[in-house]
Amino acid sequence: MRIAKLPWMKSGGSRFGRSTRRPSPGLWHRWLSGPEHINALPYPLRTYIHESETRADPAGDVAVIAFLKDSVEALQVGIHELESEK
Numbered sequence: 001m002r003i004a005k006l007p008w009m010k011s012g013g014s015r016f017g018r019s020t021r022r023p024s025p026g027l028w029h030r031w032l033s034g035p036e037h038i039n040a041l042p043y044p045l046r047t048y049i050h051e052s053e054t055r056a057d058p059a060g061d062v063a064v065i066a067f068l069k070d071s072v073e074a075l076q077v078g079i080h081e082l083e084s085e086k
Contacts, residue, residue, distance in 0.1 A: 038049055057063065 038046060041049070
């Protein structure tokens with residue numbers, strides 16, 4: 001099945017005149033999802049995030065696994081740096 005492209009799709013731009021480029025990956029790596037950043041969000045968004053987290057992971061297992069994964073990656077980087085110093 002082939003989908004025909006509309007004129008605005010062929011140009012690579014958006015039909016609303018905005019760029020369709022994604023933000024640089026560095027932007028997302030600089031944003032920290034800590035409690036102080038979440039609490040600074042507007043109330044409706046903050047409530048949505050809290051309710052989503054509570055329903056998706058009531059025991060907090062996903063958060064612990066994510067923390068442990070980040071810790072392992074940081075330790076691997078440290079080991080690699082120590083090994084490269086030899």
